Amino acid sequence: MTVIDAVRGDLAEVRAEVDATLDRFLVEKARTAPDPCLPPLVGVLREFVAGGKRLRPLFCHCGFVAGGGSPHHRAAVWTGAALEMFHTFALVHDDIMDRAELRRGRPTLHRALAERFADEHGPAGGRHEPSGGRGDGSATERFGVNLAILAGDLCFTWTDEMLDRADVDRRRWREVRSLLHAMRTELIAGKFLDLRGTPRAAADPVRSAWRTTRLKTSRYTVELPLRIGAALVGGDPALMRVCGAYGRPVGEAFQLRKDLLGVFGDPGATGRPGLADLRRGKPSVLMALAWQQATPEQRDQLSSRYGDPELDEDGAARLRDVVVATGAVARVERLITTRVDRALGALRSSSMNPAAKDPLAELAAHPTRRTP
Template identity: 80%
Template sequence: MTVIDAVRGDLAEVRAQVDATLDRFLVEKARTAPDPCLPPLVEVLREFVAGGKRLRPMFCHCGFLAAGGSPDDRAVTWTGAALEMFHTFALVHDDIMDRSALRRGRPTVHRVLAERFLGDHHDDGTSAERFGVSLAILAGDLCFTWTDEMLDRAGVDHARWREVRALLHTMRTELIAGQYLDLGGDPRSTADPVRSAWRIIRLKTARYTVELPLRIGAALAGGDAAVMRACGAYGRPVGEAYQLRDDLLGVFGDPKVTGKPDLDDLRAGKPTVLMALARQQATPEQRAVISALHGDPELDEEQAERLRDVVVSTGAAARVERLITIRADRALGALRSSSMDRAAKAPLAELVAHATRRAR
């Protein structure tokens, strides 16, 4: 077995432990529900949770190792599972806001709830869609609440617990700020679309997906200031590269591989770095095409292909690929020179490759 195979096996074990913890927790929640109305809702969440990439738990695990933590410590597994539960809350609500039909190749939670519990219409005339959205909001709220309960079960030392909680509060607040910007909530964002797109990446993805889970893991193991700085030096560029790859997949990815529709981002007019660069680098004729098609809720496949051609022609797609490579190299350089424990360096290097070269 090669070193890379061993590292991948270790990360797969982390994923398996988090999967098992989440499933046991949700089974317990269905069994001990205070009212029989809740188990069917919990079952939908249990189905949805299955199959996630578990990136945040893996980065949390690596942060724990980076600060000298034992890979078998129960606290890091429960903390990683709690981060995944919070991520489930974020995905359920994000899909509602984006009106997405698919997630991970399956119907989104609000779609499942609309079809499973209501059919076409409620007795009082409420539409199935509205009912599904309302139930999904409640399902997401349950996940948010259960995040704290799972963290309570981690059994973390009290002194370290305060730092973990502070980082979690930061992560939650920054994610909501990033989502606010993603929805176009800040009118100042139109003044500099490229800068605004980078703000979204850093708040909604880079820190949320990589840097803060790393720091949370390091805090669990009592990591010092040097380890925390290393988490930032590595985590920020990896998180940015991850979202840049996501932007490309949202426009050019194969839905059969990504598990998400390939028109959603274009129809929603997502303010990504990719599209901001395309607009910035476009000719007047190309800019007119972008203005007409990007954000058109009725965009069809033929129009989308025309828009994709313009994005490629402006050089924006190639520039984003270069930005991904630069950030991957920066992260690996930071990792090599860091004071992190050696046990964390190989899996963190593997996660750079996963984040930047993925197809879904």
């Protein structure tokens, strides 16, 4: 077995521990629910939670080990599971705002809940109608959205309960909570910017896109979970600085790869509809660079097609050709490489526990791969 195989095995074991903790927690919540209406809702949520990449728990685990913590300590496992529960809240509400139909190749929670409950209970206030196409506004669809909002709120609430079960050292509790509060607040700010749509009208569209990326993804996905893990074990200021020096560029690289996959990825691999990101016209560094570097004719194509809710496959192919022709794709690939190299350099020069370095190097390599 190679070192990389061993590292991947270790990370797989962490994922399995987090999966098991989340599942046990949700089974308990269904069993102890205060009313019979909740267990079926929790059951659908339990199916939705299964199968994630668990990036935030993995980085939390690495931060904990980097500070000298035991790999399977209860505090690291339960805190990682709590971060994943919060991420579930974020995904559920994000899918509602985006009117998304698929997540991880399966129906989004609001659609799954509409299918599960509408025929059984019907929406309050009148007869429900069959759910039609994307965003049809039917009573059944609205019922599913309303239930998903409640389910997301449950996940947010349960995040704190799971943290309570982590048995965090009281001397370190304040810093852990402070980092979690920052994580939550920055995510909301990033989503606010995300909802504003394409940044091309901004004075500096690339800078505007980076602002959204750093708030919504880079710190939220890597740096803050890493810092939370380090805080759990009382990491010193030097370790916290390494968490930032490694975490910021890796988080940015993850989002840059996600941007590329959103435009060029295979839906079978990404688990999302192939035209979803193009139709929504979300702000991204990729599209901001394409706009910045485009000719007037290319800008006309970008303006007319990116963010068009009726975009078809032919229009998407033409849009992709324009993005490539501007040189934006090649530039983003270089940005990914330089950021991963920067993170790995910070990792190599750090004095953190060597047991954390190989897993962090393996995780940093993910954005350099052209598949999810």
